[in-house]
Amino acid sequence: MYSNGTISYQEPRKYTFDRAQSVDDETFSFTTINVVYMVDSIAYDTFLVSNGVGDNAYGIERVDPVGTIERFNYLTSLLIWSDQYANMINGTDGTMWHPNATKDERIYAFIPDICRSIYLTFNETRRNIADVDLYRYTLPLTIFSNSSENRGFCMNGTTFNNIYELQCLPDGLFTQTPCQHFGGSLSIPFPIIASNPHFLDADPIVLDAVEGMHPNDTIHRSFADIEPTTG
Incomplete structure (x- = not known):
C-alpha cells in the first residue's frame, strides 16, 4: 500500500475443469499450439489500484475511486493503439466496483487479456x-x-498505392494483433481476432461465413451483477 491511497498487486490465475460446460470428459485429447512453449518468458501483469480511502477536492470522503486502476504494468495508459482514447485505462479489473451504483452510469473495466x-x-x-x-x-x-x-x-496499414489508412474489421470483431505477442525480444504479434461468443452482434457477413453459429443474447452476452449499495 502506498501513501497516495493506492495498492499494487499481481493477479494469479487458476483453471479447473467444468464437465457441465464441456463436450467430453477429462480424458478427451486434442491437439493445439503450445503457446507457453512459444513464449521465451512469461510476464505477470502488475496493477496499481486505488483503495478508495481519502477525501476529494472539497474535503468530502470519496468512495467512487475504490478499485480503480491507476497504473497497469507501471503505465497510466497503453501504448499499442492508434489514438489516446483507445489507449486509456478505465475502471476496475472487473472484480469490484464503487458503492452506490446508479442505473444511468457506465460501468468501466480494464481487461488485460484484450488490452483495452x-x-x-x-x-x-x-x-x-x-x-x-x-x-x-x-x-x-x-x-x-x-x-x-x-x-x-483499427489496425494501421497502407493501401496498394501507399496511401495510409486504418484497416477496420466488420462489426463484432476486434483485433488482438497489437495485444498478443510471443518471441521475447522479437515480439512477433499473433494474428488473432476476438469476438463475442457465436459472433454475437457481428456483421451478417461474418456470421454467414461460419457454419454452426447460433448467437443468443440471453446466454452469450457478457454481464456483471452488482449490488448497488456496496458495489
Whole structure:
C-alpha cells in the first residue's frame, strides 16, 4: 500500500475443469499450439489500484475511486493503439466496483487479456438466490462495432498505392494483433481476432461465413451483477 491511497498487486490465475460446460470428459485429447512453449518468458501483469480511502477536492470522503486502476504494468495508459482514447485505462479489473451504483452510469473495466477498457450499461434489476436485488449491467451491442468510437482499435496499414489508412474489421470483431505477442525480444504479434461468443452482434457477413453459429443474447452476452449499495 502506498501513501497516495493506492495498492499494487499481481493477479494469479487458476483453471479447473467444468464437465457441465464441456463436450467430453477429462480424458478427451486434442491437439493445439503450445503457446507457453512459444513464449521465451512469461510476464505477470502488475496493477496499481486505488483503495478508495481519502477525501476529494472539497474535503468530502470519496468512495467512487475504490478499485480503480491507476497504473497497469507501471503505465497510466497503453501504448499499442492508434489514438489516446483507445489507449486509456478505465475502471476496475472487473472484480469490484464503487458503492452506490446508479442505473444511468457506465460501468468501466480494464481487461488485460484484450488490452483495452470496456464498459457495461444497466439492463435490468434481478433478485439473486439470497433475495438480494442486483443491478445487471451488460456489454452494449456497439462495444466491438466498426464505428468512430472504436476507430482507435483499427489496425494501421497502407493501401496498394501507399496511401495510409486504418484497416477496420466488420462489426463484432476486434483485433488482438497489437495485444498478443510471443518471441521475447522479437515480439512477433499473433494474428488473432476476438469476438463475442457465436459472433454475437457481428456483421451478417461474418456470421454467414461460419457454419454452426447460433448467437443468443440471453446466454452469450457478457454481464456483471452488482449490488448497488456496496458495489
